[in-house]
Amino acid sequence: MKPATTGTTPVTPALAAKRQSNVKPPDDDDAGTATSTPETNPSKRPVLLLSLATISAILLIVVIVSRSQLGARDTTIDQAKNRSEQQETHTTGLQTQLTDAATATALLQKKLDETKAASTADKAELDKTKTAMADLQILLDKSRGAATDFQTQMAEAKVATLKHQGEVEVALADAAGLQTQLVKAKADAARLEAQLTESRARAADLQTRLALAETEVSALKKLTVKK
Numbered sequence: 001m002k003p004a005t006t007g008t009t010p011v012t013p014a015l016a017a018k019r020q021s022n023v024k025p026p027d028d029d030d031a032g033t034a035t036s037t038p039e040t041n042p043s044k045r046p047v048l049l050l051s052l053a054t055i056s057a058i059l060l061i062v063v064i065v066s067r068s069q070l071g072a073r074d075t076t077i078d079q080a081k082n083r084s085e086q087q088e089t090h091t092t093g094l095q096t097q098l099t100d101a102a103t104a105t106a107l108l109q110k111k112l113d114e115t116k117a118a119s120t121a122d123k124a125e126l127d128k129t130k131t132a133m134a135d136l137q138i139l140l141d142k143s144r145g146a147a148t149d150f151q152t153q154m155a156e157a158k159v160a161t162l163k164h165q166g167e168v169e170v171a172l173a174d175a176a177g178l179q180t181q182l183v184k185a186k187a188d189a190a191r192l193e194a195q196l197t198e199s200r201a202r203a204a205d206l207q208t209r210l211a212l213a214e215t216e217v218s219a220l221k222k223l224t225v226k227k
Contacts, residue, residue: 116217140196
């Protein structure tokens, strides 16, 4: 705000004092006139001084108010700048969080895809193992049947040796051959039994891995939905 003005020249305390000093006292030639005319200057001086003091006080108040308003304006500007900087910092932080979330989501999606692929491969291997187990079970059943047949034939051969003493050597030879075949059949059956046990263990392991993979897929799906 500008100081108050009178006419076109601002009224200041210094200007008012100068004007007061420029007032000339009455000359001696005017003494006669002064005796006949009442004195007006001494009575107007207190009024003038009071007016100047009032104007000076008003100007001082105006200056103080102006400075207060300027200070308030500067404070408001600083607060606005601080809020703008805080908002910009907050926006940058949110953008960073959004980028991190997108990266984490992409990694989770990649891991989910890899887990699904591993689960599919485990399922295919499990199916192959089950098929092999079925084939081994068939071979084991055949081997057991052959062993039973050999056992029966050996028993019959022993009975035959008792009935035919003359054919003892031949029967013994047949029995020995049957015994060899029986041992071989038992060995084949044991081997097939071991293979079947191994296949069952492998199938159980694959089943466990498949369940674990399905659990991971479910957990990753939940994480993806939350993101």
